[in-house]
Amino acid sequence: MTVQAEATLEELRKLKTHPTAEELHNILRKRLPKVSLGTVYRNLKMMVREGEALRLVQPDGEARFDGCVDVHYHIRCRSCGRLDDVEMKPLTRIEPRLQEQSGWLVEGHSLEFEGICPRCLSMGGVC
Structure with a gap:
């Protein structure tokens, strides 16, 4: 490198x-x-x-x-675009269940929540 x-x-x-x-x-x-x-x-x-x-x-x-x-999730502010990590345990059981139900070979997943960040909320929802 x-x-x-x-x-x-x-x-x-x-x-x-x-x-x-x-x-x-x-x-x-x-x-x-x-x-x-x-x-x-x-x-x-x-x-x-x-x-x-x-x-x-x-x-x-x-x-x-x-x-x-590492497997982790994000939350994005719909007002300003801020993107933060979400501190929660990965959803480890969802992939095998989906694979069993769908017949797909599930190789991974991503999850992004969206909402309004604390800064934008304090400014009336827009920052």
Whole structure:
């Protein structure tokens, strides 16, 4: 793994904000001033392909990235787009049940809740 790729993964794993490639690029430039946005995109694509990061596509098409690849869930604010991790145990029994009922080979699942975040709620539902 290159120095840029290692730094990208390290910074991504530190963040809990599920950054876009552009946001991650801005953070990385403090460490590696010459790193290009293209390099960040290529590294993120490689990390997703190798299972070291998750790519989370939002309803508006924007891609956000997550350095935590353990099974976990998210909650997205419909007002501002904030995306947080949800602290709950994974639904481990759902996959075998679905596989048995449907005949599909179930390889995994994702779950995203949506609502209004506390900040937006405090501002009347819009922030």
